[in-house]
Amino acid sequence: MSPYAGHRAGTTVREAVVRFLRETGMTTAFGNPGSTELRMFRDWPEDFTYVLGLQESTAVALAAGHALGTRRAAFVSLHSAGGVGHALGAVFNAHRDRVPLLIVAGQQARSLIQLRPFLGADEPDRFPRPYVKFARQPERAADVPAVLAEAHRIAMTHPRGPVFVSVPEDDWDEPAEPVRPRTVHAAYTADQDALAALAARLDTCARPALVAGPGVDDEEALPEARALAERTRAAVWISPLSGRSGFPETHPLFQGFLPPVPGQLAARLAPYDVVVALGAPVFTYHVAEDAPPLHPGTELFHLDCDPAQAAWLPTGTSIVTCLKPALTRLTAQLASTDREPPPPRPAPPPAGSGPGITxxxxxxxxxxxxxxxxxxxxxxxxxxxxxxxxxxxxxxxxxxxxxxxxxxxxxxxxxxxxxxxxxxxxxxxxxxxxxxxxxxxxxxxxxxxxxxxxxxxxxxxxxxxxxxxxxxxxxxxxxxxxxxxxxxxxxxxxxxxxxxxxxxxxxxxxxxxxxxxxxxxxxxxxxxxxxxxxxxxxxxxxx
Missing domain, CATH: 3.40.50.970 (Thiamin diphosphate (ThDP)-binding fold, Pyr/PP domains)
Known part of the structure; x- marks a missing residue:
């Protein structure tokens, strides 16, 4: 049977896209509408909510908050080249914070594109790069639903992030086949020999530490990170300037937040002979300083689902994997330990009283x-x-x-x-x-x-x-x-x-x-x- 069986003949691009959005749970749309999106809004469905942001970067951030709360991709509508330009700062944030967004930008009519029209976007698929995982303007109107479905799958595959599709404004009324959502399971499994070697190193080290990054929260792996910390009695830090929570901060093993300064960061990690970074860039610096990333004697292991991040780290051994399955298997391979846990982080003194508010x-x-x-x-x-x-x-x-x-x-x-x-x-x-x-x-x-x-x-x-x-x-x-x-x-x-x-x-x-x-x-x-x-x-x- 055809996967499109049961759908009525004569479906338009707009109807196919609305159906896809509904079936993937994206019935709350965020945006700031303009002329090149008007046909998309024809017969706007009553079960959809449109959340208006009064500037496109605001609309993207609104959508990002919704995506983080629902753990699903959010749909964002931007207005042609100008709207994409306004939004790029927020798209940059979403990319770095691994927020899945399905961004659709209006484009002028196909019949006008060659004439460099008012509000037309030149090379629209290049404009938001490199801060989207996928960018495309479909070759034909009939391809729009399938391209959006592909973009959605890419947005939701770890490492998650924003994707971008440019749609000419006259495409929405053209005929197109509906596309049904499908599931992509992307539980990247770590090399078993690499995990076994890491487990052996954690068993024999004297002073282990974990660095929890935003990937722990993104992959909902906090329980697994906590179990690993408790099994190894490791000190736990959160990576510099992390955009997410990554470990319970009242836990006795929690030590604090790494600074975004090379020398200070290396000094914080110097007491540890083995450091395991979990979904963390580790070396996120805000200021330049002539200092090595780690002191001699500190050995780094890095677990993350992003092969690009594994490639650019300046030191250490990277294992490309999704965190939940890897941490579960790693913890199961560890021997029990009687090493002394690190002392709890001291509480700051109470704020002093004075004439003004601090x-x-x-x-x-x-x-x-x-x-x-x-x-x-x-x-x-x-x-x-x-x-x-x-x-x-x-x-x-x-x-x-x-x-x-x-x-x-x-x-x-x-x-x-x-x-x-x-x-x-x-x-x-x-x-x-x-x-x-x-x-x-x-x-x-x-x-x-x-x-x-x-x-x-x-x-x-x-x-x-x-x-x-x-x-x-x-x-x-x-x-x-x-x-x-x-x-x-x-x-x-x-x-x-x-x-x-x-x-x-x-x-x-x-x-x-x-x-x-x-x-x-x-x-x-x-x-x-x-x-x-x-x-x-x-x-x-x-x-």
């Missing part, structure tokens, strides 16, 4: 109020190390940020994540970060997304100023942001907002923004905090 005080109060199952989204670069030290995350998927550094991700990401299961999300933002995508508050309000925003206003791009001080560049022009009434701006976009200036008022203000009912939609708390005066990454990261 980020450290906010985080201490947040820690006491944040339910263990609450998702925490962060985009406050100058306060990130303090947040990590004072607000531990234990749950898989419990922490989300950008692992690549393109700002404007956190605010809309939190909206998409909240819409995925309608549970309240907490988002900690800096003022500079918020202004990249503040229009997403309108989307949050329109869809009553349960997000509690805590906006730390330090008057500018404090992280840039801090990095400038590190290399002797001070002052840095263009880093001051003043005169913005954030509560009024949020209210104008439909998001109720509050503020506090006195530390004594802070606990009650946090309670109001955090304890809102999920049905109440978004809330924002604006807090003026002191800017960090030190140079970034000069102090030990481990808190």
């Amino acid at each position: 980020a450290e005080l906010v985080f201490d109060l947040l820690r006491a109020r944040l339910p263990r199952d609450r998702v925490l989204v962060e985009e406050a670069p100058s306060h990130r190390d303090a947040l990590h030290a004072r607000v531990p995350v234990d749950a898989s998927g419990g922490f989300l940020t950008t692992g690549s550094g393109a700002l404007g991700w956190g605010l809309p990401l939190a909206v998409g994540r909240a819409l995925a299961d309608r549970r309240r999300v907490v988002c900690v933002l800096g003022d500079g970060s918020a202004l990249y995508s503040v229009q997403a508050l309108w989307t949050a309000a329109r869809h009553r997304a349960p997000v509690s925003y805590v906006l730390l206003d330090n008057g500018g791009y404090a992280a840039v100023r801090s990095l400038g001080r590190r290399i002797g560049v001070s002052p840095v022009p263009g880093t001051d942001i003043t005169g913005i009434d954030f509560p009024a701006l949020a209210a104008a976009l439909g998001c109720p907002a509050d503020h506090a200036t006195d530390p004594a008022d802070l606990p009650a203000a946090l309670d109001r923004v955090l304890d809102a009912d999920d049905e109440d939609g978004p809330r924002l708390l604006h807090l003026r905090v002191a800017a960090t005066e030190g140079a970034m990454y000069t102090d030990p990261w481990a808190g």
